[in-house]
Amino acid sequence: MRRYSRSIPWALGIALVLTPPPVEAQVRLALDWLYPAESIYFSDFDPFSPGLQPDLFAMTLQNLTGNTQSVVLELTVNMVRPQSVLLVRAATNPFPLQTGVRRISSKDLATTGRDVSAADFEFGSNSDVLTNQLRQTGLFPAGTYRFTVEVRTAQGIVLDRAEVSREVINPTRIELLSPGRLFGDPAPIVTTPSPRFLWSGDAPLAAGGGDYRIRVARVDAGVSAEEAMSGFAAWESRVRATTAVYPGSAQALPLEQGRTYAWQIVREVRTSGGVEQLESPIFWFRMSSPSGATDESAATSELVDQIAAIAQAFGLGGELQGFRPSGPAMVGGRPVTQAVLDEILRRIASGEIQVGTVTVR
Secondary structure (H helix, E strand, O other): OHHHHHHHHHHHHHHHHHOOOOOOOOEEEEEEEOOOOOEOEHHHOOOOOOOOOOOOEEEEEEEOOOOOEEEEEEEEEEEEEOOOEEEEEEEEOOEEEOOEEEEEEHHHHOOOOOOOOEEEEEEOOOOOHHHHHHHHHOEOOOEEEEEEEEEEEOOOOEEEEEEEEEEEOOOOOEEEEEOOEEEOEOOOEEOOOOOEEEEEEOOOOOOOOOOEEEEEEEOOOOOOHHHHHHOOEEEEEEEOOOEEEOOOOOOOOOOOOOOEEEEEEEEEEEEOOEEEEEEOOOEEEEEOOHHHOOOHHHHHHHHHHHHHHHHHHOOOOOOOOOOOOOOOEEEOOEEEOHHHHHHHHHHHHHOOOOOOOOOOO
16 A cells, blocks of 8 residues: 555656646747739749849748747748649748747848848759749749748747748730731721720739720831831720720721721739730731722621631631631521621620530531
């Protein structure tokens, strides 16, 4: 009994030694995204890249210990969709974090000469296709990215961690569909005084981002495409869609019969380096002359242009190359007028009518 009674305090003593008291977080970290960019440059994170890096996000550190601590910040940037790839890892040297709150921006990490400048920097893998693409273009490819920051002690113990995910759209091109053809090719005839302009892009407009600017200008003899677009505009507007109808009002000059016009779309892209302009090619078209307003060849040329635009949208441009319609137009086995056919093609091109399958015979 004595031996049993003596072992109780010894066991309690061991239990007291092996059970550590609960430890509260000594440093808290919060991560806030600041700049809603559609495109992000790799150089925004490279401390050895010349230029002015933007403040993409901010890190708020709160030291709760009451004493100055030596800590390290580490940033990792991973693409998580459409594939999983580590693109950037950057870490600071140990720096003193005084009691209270300190706010540090991504610009501080990517700028040399500061106590929180990234001293240890790695960029992806030399054998990875995505990182090689990033090296060539300087831009993060379109996808979903996760930005993670950890605050650690100088000995590597993680004190806190925060992350944020962002969608990078990175638009790179705009394709014009209708009316017209590339400037320099034979200009097709347009018979309607209010043509519908159609175009497409490789990325949707982002919420809060820029928009599309459409500009239509009259082409004088002997001018280049750029000179035509820099001249006085018959109509220009800003839209949030990929289609616009030439207005028949005081907003635009009437399209003159027999005149040639050029048009272009410019998209404003909000990048991490500021707002940049993404320009489409330049198309042109010719309005039908007074004597040819009802000319069958002019109507046929416009119909060919409409069909070519729709074929390009469905990836059938090669199969319909050089195609010219002949005979009556049939819809559902019944002949229709040119006006009805124009309206159907317009609604298909604008997306009002959804096409399930396309057969070329």
